[in-house]
Amino acid sequence: MALTNEQIERYSRQIILPNVGGKGQDKILKAKALIIGTGGLGAPCGFYLAAAGVGKIGLVDSDKVELNNLQRQILHITADIGLPKTESGKKRLAALNPEVEVITYPIRLDSTNIMEIIKDYDVVVDGSDNFPTRYLVNDACVITKKPLIHAGIFRYDGQAMAILPGQGPCYRCLFPEPPPIGAVPSCQEGGILGAVAGVLGVLQANEVLKFILGIGEMLVGRLLIFNALDSTFRIVKVPRDKDCLVCSEHPQISKLIDYQEFCSLKVKKDCYIKKIA
């Protein structure tokens, strides 16, 4: 498909890049990325993917925009408070790049709906803020062999890893099971610097674009750890777990699990680090 003059102008600074060109831009325009969570990670990630021209972007989020989100969730603005996040996200991405098709899923993912949603996408970005979703997304992506870009953030720290099922470790190779109740501080105790969420969300967008373009070395089997206070990045090698519950040759998990949400203070739905991501 020939690029229009407007597309050439809009994407000129990346078409210029070695290994991108018109063919690379065409790959980006045809790519389909699903972003789970439009919060601290999903917002910056979505912005950059839409800006780059990713043809179809799915936004999954069951929450509405709250004032306390705006310190880091840059897809949403003050006037959006009270709107479903998928709606304000779609509005903002469409304003940035009207070429992008944005599909909204204003729902909470669970074992009954995730497969139907991820099947339409080439790559999945996990910008979720809770362990039940994170494990659900990992397992669903492993079972369907869907590339998944993981990231997590907490206070001044963040981590990211690319999961290419069959080629490298999955999230369960790193952390086989969700942490026990009480092991991880809750949202209100934790906090997050908005810029840390931005760094990790943009790293996720970077991995997605590398995957689409087929260039560079993705973070497969390598956990990238960022510390904002020291301004350091570290890479920790992560091997595949030959006994992994979901991605090994003898997986014990073959069906998706709906873990219960939990909190370190009180077991209450939606409490667990919900406000962080």
Next chain:
Amino acid sequence: MDEKNPAAHLDLRGVVCPINFVKTKLKLEEMDTGQVLEVIIDAGEPIANVPRSIKEEGHKIIKVDKVEGHFRLLIEKVG
């Protein structure tokens, strides 16, 4: 390679940097190795930048002519 009969032409007079180079790059992508592209660009910034960028991409500048205040490049696609 045929200098006399380029396989493609681009008139990029009035097209500023870096869009002139982007259009040249996109045209070269569509062409076959060894084919020649004729490009006309403006004096000043374009003639200072475009040939260098084309060379950085690995293509060969066969000829540069000054024609009525503009420049005519013959580029051989490499790779």
